[in-house]
Amino acid sequence: MDAYDEDSQAPAEPDGSGDLPAPGDPAGAADPADRAGPGDPGGPGDSPPAGPVTAAAAPRTGVAALSPRYQIGAAVALAVVAVTACVHLAMVFLSVAPANTVTKQHGKAIEQWVFPEFEQNWKLFAPNPLQQNIAVQVRAELRTKEGGLFTTGWYDLSARDGADIDGNLVPSHTQQNELRRGWDFFVATHGADNRPIGMRGSLSEQYVRRIVVMRLNREDTIHREGVVRRVQVRSSTTNVQPPAWSQEKISDKPVYRVLPWWTVSADEAAGGVR
Numbered sequence: 131m132d133a134y135d136e137d138s139q140a141p142a143e144p145d146g147s148g149d150l151p152a153p154g155d156p157a158g159a160a161d162p163a164d165r166a167g168p169g170d171p172g173g174p175g176d177s178p179p180a181g182p183v184t185a186a187a188a189p190r191t192g193v194a195a196l197s198p199r200y201q202i203g204a205a206v207a208l209a210v211v212a213v214t215a216c217v218h219l220a221m222v223f224l225s226v227a228p229a230n231t232v233t234k235q236h237g238k239a240i241e242q243w244v245f246p247e248f249e250q251n252w253k254l255f256a257p258n259p260l261q262q263n264i265a266v267q268v269r270a271e272l273r274t275k276e277g278g279l280f281t282t283g284w285y286d287l288s289a290r291d292g293a294d295i296d297g298n299l300v301p302s303h304t305q306q307n308e309l310r311r312g313w314d315f316f317v318a319t320h321g322a323d324n325r326p327i328g329m330r331g332s333l334s335e336q337y338v339r340r341i342v343v344m345r346l347n348r349e350d351t352i353h354r355e356g357v358v359r360r361v362q363v364r365s366s367t368t369n370v371q372p373p374a375w376s377q378e379k380i381s382d383k384p385v386y387r388v389l390p391w392w393t394v395s396a397d398e399a400a401g402g403v404r
Contacts, residue, residue: 218248226250241330246315246337265289265366266313268342271391272356280355284364287345312338313365324389335392338363343398358399364388 189195193204224233225244233240244250265288272280287309295301316338319331326332342361346352365387372378 263368270358271360273359274356360391
Protein backbone atom coordinates (compact mmCIF):
# COMPACT_ATOMS: atom_id res chain seq x y z
CA MET A 131 0.00 0.00 0.00
CA ASP A 132 2.82 2.41 0.82
CA ALA A 133 4.54 1.49 -2.38
CA TYR A 134 1.38 2.27 -4.30
CA ASP A 135 1.07 5.71 -2.71
CA GLU A 136 4.64 6.48 -3.45
CA ASP A 137 4.18 5.57 -7.07
CA SER A 138 0.99 7.64 -7.36
CA GLN A 139 2.61 10.75 -5.91
CA ALA A 140 5.81 10.49 -7.92
CA PRO A 141 6.21 12.51 -11.13
CA ALA A 142 4.96 10.66 -14.21
CA GLU A 143 7.63 9.07 -16.29
CA PRO A 144 7.41 9.61 -20.05
CA ASP A 145 6.48 6.46 -21.96
CA GLY A 146 7.98 5.21 -25.13
CA SER A 147 5.42 7.05 -27.31
CA GLY A 148 6.09 10.43 -25.65
CA ASP A 149 8.95 12.83 -25.95
CA LEU A 150 11.72 10.28 -25.47
CA PRO A 151 13.74 9.67 -28.57
CA ALA A 152 13.46 6.27 -30.15
CA PRO A 153 16.49 4.03 -30.02
CA GLY A 154 18.91 5.09 -32.66
CA ASP A 155 17.51 8.65 -32.99
CA PRO A 156 19.81 11.54 -32.18
CA ALA A 157 19.05 13.46 -29.05
CA GLY A 158 18.32 16.67 -30.95
CA ALA A 159 15.42 14.99 -32.82
CA ALA A 160 13.30 14.53 -29.72
CA ASP A 161 10.96 17.38 -30.80
CA PRO A 162 8.03 15.94 -32.84
CA ALA A 163 8.17 18.94 -35.15
CA ASP A 164 11.76 18.07 -35.98
CA ARG A 165 10.80 14.48 -36.77
CA ALA A 166 7.84 15.43 -38.98
CA GLY A 167 8.36 15.38 -42.71
CA PRO A 168 7.68 18.28 -45.09
CA GLY A 169 4.21 16.94 -45.93
CA ASP A 170 3.19 15.99 -42.37
CA PRO A 171 1.12 18.25 -40.12
CA GLY A 172 3.40 20.34 -38.03
CA GLY A 173 6.34 19.67 -40.31
CA PRO A 174 8.70 22.28 -41.84
CA GLY A 175 6.50 22.67 -44.95
CA ASP A 176 3.36 23.30 -42.87
CA SER A 177 4.57 26.32 -40.91
CA PRO A 178 3.43 29.82 -42.08
CA PRO A 179 6.06 32.22 -43.40
CA ALA A 180 7.74 34.41 -40.86
CA GLY A 181 6.88 37.76 -42.54
CA PRO A 182 4.02 39.15 -44.71
CA VAL A 183 3.84 37.87 -48.29
CA THR A 184 3.02 40.34 -51.11
CA ALA A 185 2.18 38.85 -54.53
CA ALA A 186 3.04 40.90 -57.62
CA ALA A 187 -0.18 42.15 -59.29
CA ALA A 188 -0.72 40.82 -62.83
CA PRO A 189 -0.56 43.57 -65.50
CA ARG A 190 -3.97 44.66 -66.78
CA THR A 191 -4.69 44.27 -70.50
CA GLY A 192 -7.39 45.37 -72.92
CA VAL A 193 -10.00 47.85 -71.78
CA ALA A 194 -9.07 47.28 -68.15
CA ALA A 195 -5.66 48.84 -68.82
CA LEU A 196 -7.27 52.15 -69.86
CA SER A 197 -7.89 55.02 -67.54
CA PRO A 198 -11.47 55.42 -66.23
CA ARG A 199 -12.15 58.24 -68.66
CA TYR A 200 -11.16 56.16 -71.67
CA GLN A 201 -13.03 53.16 -70.30
CA ILE A 202 -16.20 55.25 -70.26
CA GLY A 203 -15.52 56.40 -73.83
CA ALA A 204 -14.97 52.80 -74.99
CA ALA A 205 -18.19 51.69 -73.30
CA VAL A 206 -20.16 54.51 -74.95
CA ALA A 207 -18.67 53.71 -78.38
CA LEU A 208 -19.50 50.01 -77.94
CA ALA A 209 -23.05 50.88 -76.94
CA VAL A 210 -23.48 53.11 -80.01
CA VAL A 211 -22.20 50.36 -82.34
CA ALA A 212 -24.49 47.79 -80.72
CA VAL A 213 -27.56 50.03 -80.96
CA THR A 214 -26.79 50.92 -84.59
CA ALA A 215 -26.36 47.25 -85.52
CA CYS A 216 -29.66 46.35 -83.85
CA VAL A 217 -31.49 49.19 -85.61
CA HIS A 218 -30.01 48.18 -88.98
CA LEU A 219 -31.01 44.54 -88.55
CA ALA A 220 -34.51 45.59 -87.53
CA MET A 221 -34.85 47.89 -90.55
CA VAL A 222 -33.68 45.21 -92.99
CA PHE A 223 -36.01 42.66 -91.40
CA LEU A 224 -39.00 45.00 -91.65
CA SER A 225 -38.20 45.80 -95.28
CA VAL A 226 -38.51 42.13 -96.31
CA ALA A 227 -41.22 41.15 -93.83
CA PRO A 228 -44.89 40.96 -94.87
CA ALA A 229 -46.95 44.12 -94.46
CA ASN A 230 -47.70 44.81 -90.80
CA THR A 231 -48.62 47.68 -88.50
CA VAL A 232 -45.05 48.92 -88.16
CA THR A 233 -44.33 48.95 -91.90
CA LYS A 234 -47.61 50.71 -92.60
CA GLN A 235 -46.88 53.49 -90.11
CA HIS A 236 -43.14 53.86 -90.72
CA GLY A 237 -42.76 52.51 -94.25
CA LYS A 238 -41.17 55.69 -95.62
CA ALA A 239 -38.49 55.77 -92.90
CA ILE A 240 -37.70 52.10 -93.48
CA GLU A 241 -37.33 52.61 -97.24
CA GLN A 242 -35.06 55.64 -96.78
CA TRP A 243 -32.82 53.57 -94.49
CA VAL A 244 -32.66 50.42 -96.62
CA PHE A 245 -32.91 51.57 -100.23
CA PRO A 246 -30.90 51.46 -102.34
CA GLU A 247 -27.66 50.63 -100.52
CA PHE A 248 -29.02 47.73 -98.41
CA GLU A 249 -31.74 46.39 -100.68
CA GLN A 250 -32.46 42.68 -100.34
CA ASN A 251 -33.72 40.54 -103.24
CA TRP A 252 -33.79 36.96 -104.49
CA LYS A 253 -31.72 37.40 -107.67
CA LEU A 254 -28.90 35.35 -106.19
CA PHE A 255 -31.17 32.27 -106.20
CA ALA A 256 -33.07 33.07 -109.44
CA PRO A 257 -30.61 34.93 -111.67
CA ASN A 258 -31.70 36.40 -114.97
CA PRO A 259 -28.56 37.21 -116.97
CA LEU A 260 -28.74 40.45 -118.92
CA GLN A 261 -28.64 40.21 -122.69
CA GLN A 262 -27.96 43.91 -123.09
CA ASN A 263 -25.12 46.25 -122.28
CA ILE A 264 -26.45 49.31 -120.47
CA ALA A 265 -24.18 52.32 -120.08
CA VAL A 266 -25.08 55.33 -117.92
CA GLN A 267 -23.82 58.64 -119.28
CA VAL A 268 -24.06 62.21 -118.00
CA ARG A 269 -23.37 65.72 -119.17
CA ALA A 270 -23.38 68.95 -117.20
CA GLU A 271 -24.28 72.57 -117.64
CA LEU A 272 -21.65 74.73 -115.98
CA ARG A 273 -21.62 78.27 -114.74
CA THR A 274 -18.28 79.56 -115.95
CA LYS A 275 -16.04 81.90 -114.00
CA GLU A 276 -16.96 84.69 -116.40
CA GLY A 277 -20.67 84.20 -115.61
CA GLY A 278 -21.70 82.41 -118.80
CA LEU A 279 -23.12 78.92 -119.34
CA PHE A 280 -21.24 76.01 -120.85
CA THR A 281 -22.50 72.49 -121.66
CA THR A 282 -20.02 69.63 -121.52
CA GLY A 283 -19.97 66.53 -123.65
CA TRP A 284 -21.27 63.15 -122.49
CA TYR A 285 -19.21 61.32 -119.86
CA ASP A 286 -19.60 57.53 -120.04
CA LEU A 287 -19.58 56.64 -116.32
CA SER A 288 -20.24 52.93 -116.91
CA ALA A 289 -17.26 52.67 -119.26
CA ARG A 290 -15.02 54.20 -116.61
CA ASP A 291 -16.25 51.70 -114.01
CA GLY A 292 -15.57 48.90 -116.49
CA ALA A 293 -12.04 50.16 -117.06
CA ASP A 294 -11.41 50.22 -113.30
CA ILE A 295 -12.73 46.66 -112.92
CA ASP A 296 -10.88 45.21 -115.92
CA GLY A 297 -7.71 43.52 -114.70
CA ASN A 298 -8.48 44.33 -111.05
CA LEU A 299 -8.40 41.19 -108.90
CA VAL A 300 -10.33 42.80 -106.05
CA PRO A 301 -12.58 45.52 -107.51
CA SER A 302 -14.55 47.53 -104.99
CA HIS A 303 -18.28 47.23 -104.44
CA THR A 304 -18.63 50.85 -105.55
CA GLN A 305 -17.00 50.20 -108.91
CA GLN A 306 -19.12 47.11 -109.56
CA ASN A 307 -22.56 47.97 -108.26
CA GLU A 308 -23.09 51.58 -107.20
CA LEU A 309 -23.97 53.06 -110.58
CA ARG A 310 -25.57 49.90 -111.98
CA ARG A 311 -27.85 49.33 -108.99
CA GLY A 312 -28.70 53.02 -108.82
CA TRP A 313 -29.87 53.00 -112.44
CA ASP A 314 -31.84 49.77 -111.93
CA PHE A 315 -33.50 51.44 -108.95
CA PHE A 316 -34.42 54.44 -111.08
CA VAL A 317 -35.84 52.36 -113.95
CA ALA A 318 -37.93 50.25 -111.55
CA THR A 319 -39.53 53.32 -109.99
CA HIS A 320 -40.21 55.34 -113.18
CA GLY A 321 -42.43 54.91 -116.16
CA ALA A 322 -41.48 55.13 -119.81
CA ASP A 323 -42.12 58.90 -119.65
CA ASN A 324 -39.49 59.21 -116.87
CA ARG A 325 -42.13 60.20 -114.31
CA PRO A 326 -41.77 58.71 -110.81
CA ILE A 327 -44.10 55.93 -109.72
CA GLY A 328 -44.81 56.00 -106.00
CA MET A 329 -42.82 57.51 -103.15
CA ARG A 330 -39.59 55.72 -104.06
CA GLY A 331 -39.41 57.50 -107.40
CA SER A 332 -38.18 60.79 -105.95
CA LEU A 333 -35.72 58.91 -103.75
CA SER A 334 -34.22 57.15 -106.76
CA GLU A 335 -33.83 60.49 -108.59
CA GLN A 336 -31.93 61.95 -105.65
CA TYR A 337 -29.70 58.90 -105.49
CA VAL A 338 -28.79 58.90 -109.19
CA ARG A 339 -28.24 62.67 -109.18
CA ARG A 340 -25.98 62.37 -106.16
CA ILE A 341 -23.89 59.69 -107.88
CA VAL A 342 -23.39 61.57 -111.14
CA VAL A 343 -22.60 64.89 -109.43
CA MET A 344 -20.00 63.21 -107.21
CA ARG A 345 -18.44 61.59 -110.29
CA LEU A 346 -18.37 64.93 -112.15
CA ASN A 347 -16.73 66.66 -109.19
CA ARG A 348 -13.77 64.31 -109.61
CA GLU A 349 -13.12 65.60 -113.11
CA ASP A 350 -10.38 68.22 -113.39
CA THR A 351 -12.08 69.70 -116.46
CA ILE A 352 -15.20 70.52 -114.46
CA HIS A 353 -13.21 72.42 -111.85
CA ARG A 354 -11.31 74.36 -114.49
CA GLU A 355 -14.39 75.36 -116.48
CA GLY A 356 -16.73 76.38 -113.63
CA VAL A 357 -19.41 75.10 -111.26
CA VAL A 358 -22.03 72.45 -112.08
CA ARG A 359 -25.46 74.06 -112.39
CA ARG A 360 -27.54 71.28 -113.98
CA VAL A 361 -26.98 67.69 -115.07
CA GLN A 362 -28.65 65.44 -117.62
CA VAL A 363 -28.46 61.64 -117.53
CA ARG A 364 -29.10 59.15 -120.29
CA SER A 365 -28.69 55.41 -120.78
CA SER A 366 -27.27 53.73 -123.85
CA THR A 367 -28.60 50.19 -124.35
CA THR A 368 -26.91 47.87 -126.83
CA ASN A 369 -27.91 44.27 -127.47
CA VAL A 370 -25.33 41.58 -126.81
CA GLN A 371 -24.53 40.00 -130.16
CA PRO A 372 -25.22 36.27 -130.53
CA PRO A 373 -22.34 33.85 -131.13
CA ALA A 374 -21.02 33.31 -134.64
CA TRP A 375 -22.66 29.90 -135.04
CA SER A 376 -26.13 31.28 -134.24
CA GLN A 377 -28.57 32.20 -137.00
CA GLU A 378 -30.16 34.94 -134.86
CA LYS A 379 -29.94 38.49 -136.15
CA ILE A 380 -30.37 41.45 -133.79
CA SER A 381 -29.64 45.14 -134.07
CA ASP A 382 -26.31 46.43 -132.78
CA LYS A 383 -27.36 50.09 -132.69
CA PRO A 384 -27.61 51.69 -129.25
CA VAL A 385 -30.97 52.86 -127.94
CA TYR A 386 -30.91 55.96 -125.76
CA ARG A 387 -33.16 56.90 -122.88
CA VAL A 388 -32.64 60.59 -122.14
CA LEU A 389 -33.81 62.09 -118.85
CA PRO A 390 -34.74 65.74 -118.33
CA TRP A 391 -32.27 68.22 -116.88
CA TRP A 392 -31.93 68.14 -113.09
CA THR A 393 -31.00 71.26 -111.14
CA VAL A 394 -28.04 70.76 -108.81
CA SER A 395 -28.13 72.39 -105.38
CA ALA A 396 -25.27 74.52 -104.13
CA ASP A 397 -24.21 71.88 -101.61
CA GLU A 398 -24.07 69.17 -104.27
CA ALA A 399 -22.19 71.42 -106.69
CA ALA A 400 -19.60 72.10 -103.97
CA GLY A 401 -19.04 68.38 -103.43
CA GLY A 402 -21.55 67.74 -100.64
CA VAL A 403 -24.73 65.68 -100.67
CA ARG A 404 -28.12 65.99 -99.08
